[in-house]
Amino acid sequence: MTTALAALLVIHVIAGIVAIGIHNVVLMHLLKKAPNYIFISRLAWSVVALYLISWATSAYYYVTYYGTAVKPRILAGDAPFAHNFFMETKEHIFLLLPFVALSIALCASYLRAHPDDDALRKSTAFLTLVALGIGVATAVSGMVVSGSI
Amino acid sequence: MTIMKLLILMHVIGTVLGVGAATFAEIFYTRFNSDNIITDDERNTLAVIYTIMRTGLFLLVVSGFGFLLYFRLTEHVGIFSSPSFWAKMTVVAVLACNALLLQARIMPFLIGTAISLTSWYAALALGVFGKISASYVEILIYYVIAVILVALALQWIRARLHGPPKANV
Numbered sequence: 001m002t003t004a005l006a007a008l009l010v011i012h013v014i015a016g017i018v019a020i021g022i023h024n025v026v027l028m029h030l031l032k033k034a035p036n037y038i039f040i041s042r043l044a045w046s047v048v049a050l051y052l053i054s055w056a057t058s059a060y061y062y063v064t065y066y067g068t069a070v071k072p073r074i075l076a077g078d079a080p081f082a083h084n085f086f087m088e089t090k091e092h093i094f095l096l097l098p099f100v101a102l103s104i105a106l107c108a109s110y111l112r113a114h115p116d117d118d119a120l121r122k123s124t125a126f127l128t129l130v131a132l133g134i135g136v137a138t139a140v141s142g143m144v145v146s147g148s149i
Numbered sequence: 150m151t152i153m154k155l156l157i158l159m160h161v162i163g164t165v166l167g168v169g170a171a172t173f174a175e176i177f178y179t180r181f182n183s184d185n186i187i188t189d190d191e192r193n194t195l196a197v198i199y200t201i202m203r204t205g206l207f208l209l210v211v212s213g214f215g216f217l218l219y220f221r222l223t224e225h226v227g228i229f230s231s232p233s234f235w236a237k238m239t240v241v242a243v244l245a246c247n248a249l250l251l252q253a254r255i256m257p258f259l260i261g262t263a264i265s266l267t268s269w270y271a272a273l274a275l276g277v278f279g280k281i282s283a284s285y286v287e288i289l290i291y292y293v294i295a296v297i298l299v300a301l302a303l304q305w306i307r308a309r310l311h312g313p314p315k316a317n318v
Binding site: 001006009010013014017018021024025027028031032136139140143144146147148149 | 203207210211214215217218221222224226228229230238242245248249252253
């Protein structure tokens with residue numbers, strides 16, 4: 001693996017993990033009685049940026065390196081399910097995350113102007129929980145794939 | 150300083166902050182709740198401690214994934230098949246879920262604090278002991294037993310020193 005590809009992989013993982021962590025913070029603040037929507041919307045938009053960075057770096061790594069150098073090793077190893085199930089699932093579910101994050105950010109921005117909309121606060125909190133679940137599942141899938149080489 | 154040393158430093162700082170904050174959160178809560186009233190000052194003090202705890206968790210998770218990346222890039226992937234590694238991951242996931250459930254006031258405070266305290270010490274122990282002979286399921290059984298014992302101990306301490314606990318934090 002070249003240094004550039006290694007750097008892309010590092011950026012992919014760190015950006016993704018920090019994004020999951022920030023969604024966790026967003027959810028905790030949305031569960032408060034009087035959330036600070038300015039803070040929440042800033043965090044939510046930063047998650048969108050982080051997921052897009054994670055998405056772009058992983059896409060380049062996947063297309064230029066994973067398919068030719070990593071995938072054959074996993075399929076020939078003891079745990080081919082790491083690619084057949086976990087990577088195949090991860091690569092499709094992960095496509096949703098930036099859009100879910102974008103929806104959360106838009107809702108948070110709306111809540112900034114309409115802080116009394118409690119139904120939207122609850123719905124945004126639920127959507128953030130879903131995004132958190134997808135994010136954690138994606139991260140765990142990445143760990144399984146990495147551990148199967 | 151090498152990347153590995155930087156990650157170890159970050160991981161240790163995260164663990165120290167988390168374990169320390171979890172311990173002091175429990176001590177201060179028990180002390181502050183002696184009159185069954187949490188004042189605004191006491192609430193603010195606890196909020197600072199919880200912020201430190203979350204900072205510790207963040208450092209722990211980011212440095213943990215840093216380790217995984219390092220092992221992945223250097224092709225030392227044996228850790229991924231270690232039961233204690235997956236047990237530690239589970240404990241950290243429980244910590245994060247527990248914080249969310251406490252925030253949402255779904256988790257009873259006594260159980261939540263017991264899970265938090267036990268999980269931090271379990272993560273510390275699993276990190277210090279490294280490779281152990283127990284399987285993943287065995288480790289989790291010990292963990293659940295420890296949570297129950299800590300919950301009983303906390304209940305006993307609070308009942309003995311300050312009367313029945315009141316979940317008003």
